[in-house]
Amino acid sequence: MLFLQFQLGQDRYALDASVVVEVLPLLGIKRIPHAPDGVVGAFNYRGKPVPAIDLSELALGRPSRAHMSTRIIVVRYPGANREERLLGLIAERTTETVRRGPAEFADAGVIAADAPYLGPVATGTAGLVQRIEVAGLLPEVVRDVLFSQVHP
Numbered sequence: 001m002l003f004l005q006f007q008l009g010q011d012r013y014a015l016d017a018s019v020v021v022e023v024l025p026l027l028g029i030k031r032i033p034h035a036p037d038g039v040v041g042a043f044n045y046r047g048k049p050v051p052a053i054d055l056s057e058l059a060l061g062r063p064s065r066a067h068m069s070t071r072i073i074v075v076r077y078p079g080a081n082r083e084e085r086l087l088g089l090i091a092e093r094t095t096e097t098v099r100r101g102p103a104e105f106a107d108a109g110v111i112a113a114d115a116p117y118l119g120p121v122a123t124g125t126a127g128l129v130q131r132i133e134v135a136g137l138l139p140e141v142v143r144d145v146l147f148s149q150v151h152p
Contacts (some may be wrong), residue, residue, distance in 0.1 A: 003098050005129065006091035008059050012129040014122075015097065019134050021074040021086065023094060026066060032145045043088055045074060051146045052138065055094035059115065070094045077147075078135050080119075085147050089137075091131065098129075105131055 003014035004023070029052055032041040036129040037103075038058035040149040041082035052072060054063040064070050070093035112118050119131030138146065139142065 001100055001102060003099050003100055003131070004094065005096050006055075006071075006073070007093040008091070010055050012126065013055075014100070015073065015089075015092070015134070016131050017097060017133050021076060023071040023072045024074060024088075026072060026090065027107045028092075029072075029088075029133050036145055039142065039146065040090065043072065045086060045088070048086075050074065050086045050088050052090060054090040055132075056090070056092060061083050064075070064090045067092055071094050075134050077138070079143075087134075087137075087146075100129075102122050129130075 002017040004017050004020055005012060005014050007013065019108065027043050029041045030045045030049075031050070032039065035041065038055075039055045040052050040063075042051050044050075054064050056062060066124045070092045073089040073091055073094060075087055076084040077088060079085040081097045100122050104122040106122070108118070108121045112132045116136035117133050118136075119133045
């Protein structure tokens with residue numbers, strides 16, 4: 001399997017490349033006042049507004065730093081009725097892809113009930129890398145805020 005690798009703080013994470021639509025530079029994002037924690041706003045993707053969440057803010061409680069390698073990862077997010085929606089994920093040091101077999105990932109041994117998006121870990125020459133499960137990123141209340149309205 002192919003994974004897109006990025007960092008949150010000093011730790012490495014991987015996202016299954018099959019859910020990635022495109023990786024964009026950190027574009028202008030329209031901030032949305034009073035948005036839920038982690039939701040930074042929306043950006044224009046091919047003429048349509050797409051909500052964006054900051055993975056660093058969601059996981060670490062601080063916004064992503066604007067490095068040259070900070071990117072918006074456009075992913076297909078599984079919505080209601082099997083309908084996929086686009087979602088932008090802001091992540092630091094989004095610089096490489098790696099190939100890993102499913103058997104290379106194992107249970108981390110730590111349950112983070114407040115972070116259901118944290119998947120299993122794999123060991124590599126640079127240390128551990130943890131998988132991010134896109135379907136677990138948004139709590140139901142946030143999902144409803146972002147995707148409840150149908151836009152023309």
